Amino acid sequence: MRLTVLQSALASVLAATVFGAGPAHAEKTKFEFWYGLSGDLGERVQDACRKFNDMQADYEIICTSQNSYDTTLQNTIAAYRARKQPAITQIYDAGTLDMMLSGAFVPAKKLMADNGYTIDWTNYFGGIANYYATAAGELNSFPFNSSTAMFYYNADAFQKAGIDFKPETWEEVEEAARKLKTAGFDCPLGFNFDTWQMMEQFSAIHNQPIATKGNGYQGLDAELVFNKTKFVDHVKFFKKMVDEKLFVVKTKQLGMDIVPAFTSQTCQMIQTSIADHGTIGKTLPEGVKWEVAMLPVWKGTQRQNSLVGGASLWVMDGRPEGEYKGAAAFLNFLATPDMAQWWSTVTGYIPVTKTGFEAMKANGFYDKAPYKGRELAIASLTYTPTSQNTRGIRLGGFTQVRKEVSTALEAIFMQNADVQAELDQAADRSNAVLRRFEKTYAGQKLN
Amino acid sequence: MEKRAVFKNWWLPILFALPQILLILLFFYWPAIAVMKWAFTLEPPFGGIAEFVGLTNFEEVFADPFYWNSVAVSLIFALCGTCFTILVGLVLAIAVDRRLPGSGLFRFLYILPYAIAGPAAGMAFRFILSPERGLMASLNAAFPDFWNPAKYGAHALILVIIIFAWKWTGYTFIFLLAGLQSVPRSLTEAAAMDGAGPIRRAIDIQVPLLAPTLFFLLVIMMTEGFVGSDTFGIVHSTTGGGPNHGTEVMVFRIVDEAFKGLNYSGASAQSIVLIGLIMIFTFIQFRFIEKRVHYK
Numbered sequence: 001m002r003l004t005v006l007q008s009a010l011a012s013v014l015a016a017t018v019f020g021a022g023p024a025h026a027e028k029t030k031f032e033f034w035y036g037l038s039g040d041l042g043e044r045v046q047d048a049c050r051k052f053n054d055m056q057a058d059y060e061i062i063c064t065s066q067n068s069y070d071t072t073l074q075n076t077i078a079a080y081r082a083r084k085q086p087a088i089t090q091i092y093d094a095g096t097l098d099m100m101l102s103g104a105f106v107p108a109k110k111l112m113a114d115n116g117y118t119i120d121w122t123n124y125f126g127g128i129a130n131y132y133a134t135a136a137g138e139l140n141s142f143p144f145n146s147s148t149a150m151f152y153y154n155a156d157a158f159q160k161a162g163i164d165f166k167p168e169t170w171e172e173v174e175e176a177a178r179k180l181k182t183a184g185f186d187c188p189l190g191f192n193f194d195t196w197q198m199m200e201q202f203s204a205i206h207n208q209p210i211a212t213k214g215n216g217y218q219g220l221d222a223e224l225v226f227n228k229t230k231f232v233d234h235v236k237f238f239k240k241m242v243d244e245k246l247f248v249v250k251t252k253q254l255g256m257d258i259v260p261a262f263t264s265q266t267c268q269m270i271q272t273s274i275a276d277h278g279t280i281g282k283t284l285p286e287g288v289k290w291e292v293a294m295l296p297v298w299k300g301t302q303r304q305n306s307l308v309g310g311a312s313l314w315v316m317d318g319r320p321e322g323e324y325k326g327a328a329a330f331l332n333f334l335a336t337p338d339m340a341q342w343w344s345t346v347t348g349y350i351p352v353t354k355t356g357f358e359a360m361k362a363n364g365f366y367d368k369a370p371y372k373g374r375e376l377a378i379a380s381l382t383y384t385p386t387s388q389n390t391r392g393i394r395l396g397g398f399t400q401v402r403k404e405v406s407t408a409l410e411a412i413f414m415q416n417a418d419v420q421a422e423l424d425q426a427a428d429r430s431n432a433v434l435r436r437f438e439k440t441y442a443g444q445k446l447n
Numbered sequence: 448m449e450k451r452a453v454f455k456n457w458w459l460p461i462l463f464a465l466p467q468i469l470l471i472l473l474f475f476y477w478p479a480i481a482v483m484k485w486a487f488t489l490e491p492p493f494g495g496i497a498e499f500v501g502l503t504n505f506e507e508v509f510a511d512p513f514y515w516n517s518v519a520v521s522l523i524f525a526l527c528g529t530c531f532t533i534l535v536g537l538v539l540a541i542a543v544d545r546r547l548p549g550s551g552l553f554r555f556l557y558i559l560p561y562a563i564a565g566p567a568a569g570m571a572f573r574f575i576l577s578p579e580r581g582l583m584a585s586l587n588a589a590f591p592d593f594w595n596p597a598k599y600g601a602h603a604l605i606l607v608i609i610i611f612a613w614k615w616t617g618y619t620f621i622f623l624l625a626g627l628q629s630v631p632r633s634l635t636e637a638a639a640m641d642g643a644g645p646i647r648r649a650i651d652i653q654v655p656l657l658a659p660t661l662f663f664l665l666v667i668m669m670t671e672g673f674v675g676s677d678t679f680g681i682v683h684s685t686t687g688g689g690p691n692h693g694t695e696v697m698v699f700r701i702v703d704e705a706f707k708g709l710n711y712s713g714a715s716a717q718s719i720v721l722i723g724l725i726m727i728f729t730f731i732q733f734r735f736i737e738k739r740v741h742y743k
Contacts, residue, residue: 074706077492098709102493253597253686255579400708411691414598436507436710440489442498 028060031323032086033330036072036311037145038065040279044346052333059326069311070399073098076316080104085316087323088330090144092311094398096132097216099314100140101396101441106315106324108139108331115328119335123353127381128308131392135217135446141312142331143352145343147275148306148381149201151296155289157185157268166291169299170237173269177246180268190250190258190267191238193406193413196309197271197295198238199231204307204390205297205380206230211434216394219446220438224401224430227423230298236419239412249413271295273309274377277348281370292373294380304390305383310349341365350377394446396437401430485715492709504716513692514700514717518724521697524608525672531612533664536619537657541649543620544627554624561617565610565680572610573685596686600693603686607694610681615671619664626660627653658740666732673725674698697721 035045042065049063066072069092079085080102091099099105112119121129121139128143153167158176161183167173177188191198203210208229213222226232241247250261250270259276261267263283277292284290297303313334315327333339340356343349345365351357357378360366366375384390395401408426411417454460486504488497508514539557543550560568575581576596583594596603630653638648654661672678679698682688688695688703695703697717705714 070707077709081494098492102491103495104493251597253689255577397708397710400710403703403707407689407691410689414690417691432507433708433710436489436713439498439500440491440712 027057029058029322029326030060030062031088031319031326033061033063033088033090034066034072034076034086035063035090036066036069036092037090038067041145041275041347044343047346048334048339048343051339052330055333056329059329061326061330069095073399080316080318083318085318087316087319087327089314089316090311091141091314093131093309093393094402096141096312096392097394097396097398100134100446101444104317105140106317108142108315111315111324111328112331115325117328117332119332123355125352125354125357125378125382127305127386127390128352130386131308132312141314142334143308144313144334145275145310145347145349146308146352146381147273147310147349148308148377149197149271149295150274150277150377150380151293152262152270152272152276152280153291153293154262154265154268155291157183157265159289161185166293167269167296168293170234170296171299173296174241174246176269177241181246185268187248187250187261187267189241189247189269190261191247191271192249192251192258193409195402195405195409196273198234198409199226199405200393201271201295201306202234203229203231205295205304205383206301207304207387207389209389210393211395214388214394215392216396217388217391217446220396220434220441220444222395222434224395224427224434226405227420227427232420232423234298235409235412235423239419242413273348274350274374275310275348277374277377278346278370279348292376294376294383303383305386306380307390307392308381344374345371348374350374350381395434396441397433400433404429404433482715482718485712486719488712490711490715492711497712500712504712505720507713508716508720513695516692517695517697517700520604520693520695521673523604524611524678524694524696525669527608528611528615528672529665529668531608532615532619532668533623533661535612535616536623536664537654537661539616539620540623540627541645541653543624545645557620558617560614563614565614565677566684568610568614568677569607569681569684572606572613576606576609597690600690603690603694607681607685610685611672611677614677614681615668619668622660622664623657626657630656662732662737662740665736666729669728669732670725673728674721 033049035042037045045065046063049061053060064086066075069090072089073091073095076085076089076091085104109119109121124139124143128146129137129139132141132143133139151167153176157180161176161179163176163179165172165176167176173189180188200210202208203226208226208231209215210226210229211222211224213219216222238247242249248267250256250258250267256264256266258267258270258272259279260283262270262272263280265284265288274292280290294303295306313331315324315331319327334343335353337356337359340351340353341360344351344356344360351360361375365371366373386392404426405423408417408422411422412419485497487501488499489504490497539553543554543557576583576594578584578587578595578597586593587595592598594602596606634652634656635648638652643651675698678696679702682694682696682699683702686694688699698721701714701717701721704710704717708714
């Protein structure tokens with residue numbers, strides 16, 4: 001008797017596994033989308049997915065956060081190796097070359113053409129599209145959440161310290177920092193060891209290379225040169241400022257990262273992504289005046305466009321044919337002007353297409369109080385046409401390179417290590433990463 | 448009289464053992480074989496053709512000064528963690544063994560931390576021992592930079608060792624308590640009547656009789672400190688290997704290299720070296736220390 005109950009229970013479990021969840025959803029084609037955003041930004045991705053699912057009857061997108069950009073790349077790789085990859089995955093800037101050489105994706109242009117969508121690829125901002133495109137300008141992935149680094153400062157604190165200028169050069173930042181210190185502010189400028197602002201964005205706007213071969217665009221044999229450019233002097237300047245207690249290290253390990261340091265008014269100036277614009281506006285107490293500006297440059301510098309950050313959407317190959325129709329529909333949906341504007345409003349990310357930006361400008365979006373200043377991110381990204389040094393960074397294992405540099409910065413600022421020696425060592429170690437990458441993909445060419 | 452279960456069919460015992468055998472094959476030997484293969488090739492992250500490169504991966508690993516740094520950090524971590532957990536566990540076990548009122552409650556309290564996952568313990572201690580707002584904040588206010596694990600590698604290493612020890616002391620405690628309770632009461636009672644104090648009784652009677660348990664814990668804790676999942680979890684959630692490689696234990700470096708650096712081959716080579724090291728340690732322990740252990 002007992003056995004039969006057990007047997008039938010077992011049989012029904014088996015049946016459920018074999019025949020799927022049930023007939024109710026059978027007519028919809030389901031496909032998966034993995035993303036790396038979490039917290040507030042992750043919720044907004046879920047909103048986008050819900051909007052898509054509510055809108056049409058044929059497909060159902062299942063959106064899953066992998067919590068961070070690097071775990072998304074790791075999980076995508078693991079899933080691909082197990083043939084369980086999602087149809088769409090969100091990969092951050094640093095993973096672009098790893099994806100490009102993987103041969104594991106369907107190029108954006110091919111996907112849309114195959115499924116009957118016409119996309120005006122020239123509509124994407126050059127600085128954004130170039131990051132994810134082949135050397136010939138063919139987009140491999142869809143720019144989605146794009147950002148760039150900006151300079152934020154507390155205008156109230158500036159007023160109290162008697163600063164009557166907007167800091168546009170690092171000389172002016174230093175002057176402002178001194179005045180803030182005199183006025184009793186303990187942390188005039190807060191910074192962490194994230195290389196994105198301090199090395200990558202700084203190098204771009206000062207037109208300095210990070211690596212040879214056009215930052216890697218012209219071949220896998222590129223070598224890192226950040227230890228021989230203006231970046232070294234910039235780090236030395238930061239070191240001097242830290243020694244004078246004008247710039248202060250703010251990291252998670254020390255108990256408070258830069259954005260909370262700014263929103264709690266502990267630090268009066270920071271450099272961080274435009275994507276934090278929304279969070280900063282929401283978190284700072286009401287009535288506190290703050291401003292966002294383009295990153296400062298050194299006096300006498302011809303400012304260049306800054307680099308795009310954030311992530312793009314890659315369509316993985318090896319999925320059943322039907323899923324690609326859904327994926328194309330979803331990507332087309334995201335690219336519609338309405339959605340682009342909605343996404344840009346609820347996050348701090350910038351619209352990635354020229355028409356999207358123009359539409360938002362025309363309807364007065366950037367004149368409204370909480371969004372004011374966000375247009376400067378586009379201004380920064382499109383300040384000049386891209387040069388070899390500002391097109392993007394196309395280096396293999398770039399996550400590891402970033403880690404080597406940030407470890408060097410940590411040693412410099414926390415343990416008084418020699419600036420040049422540490423950066424030289426970081427460059428040597430990073431070059432070893434590039435050489436290994438080159439050997440791993442021997443015979444493959446950058447396209 | 449001895450009772451023995453005899454299987455009539457030769458295949459029946461194999462059938463019973465089969466699930467276990469399959470699991471071991473699937474989760475132990477298969478990955479181990481993949482690691483062996485990857486260590487001698489250059490494995491592309493997304494798969495594909497991997498080129499055989501002989502010992503190149505190992506040469507790269509050994510030529511890296513930070514690799515040797517991680518070996519040293521691991522050694523310090525495992526040795527300090529082992530000594531700490533065994534000594535404190537022993538003291539606690541002797542205390543609870545005296546059967547004072549409330550020792551049942553303490554037995555429960557002491558084992559509790561073992562049930563907490565490494566990363567969770569790490570997160571908790573990150574707050575408790577934070578230089579700016581935790582227990583040490585007032586000390587830091589009086590003596591600036593007295594405690595700063597974000598700045599000094601040594602402080603960070605002490606921090607992760609404390610968390611490891613806090614988690615694993617309950618484990619050694621349970622084994623040592625069980626060991627103590629198997630020491631015949633008559634021995635300690637006789638010693639007490641002869642006028643030996645509790646410390647004398649512990650040193651001369653209880654600890655020598657605990658030698659097999661202590662040896663077992665030594666091997667287990669050394670291995671746990673080197674390759675245990677908690678070691679990775681704690682380092683990952685508190686210091687992230689930093690500052691400046693100060694807490695980069697070998698297992699953390701392997702995971703970081705494989706998943707952050709997408710260098711599966713280098714990480715595999717490091718895994719093989721790590722397995723080799725563990726085998727050498729265990730051999731040394733059995734060869735030289737076990738000789739001094741007296742089993743009954």
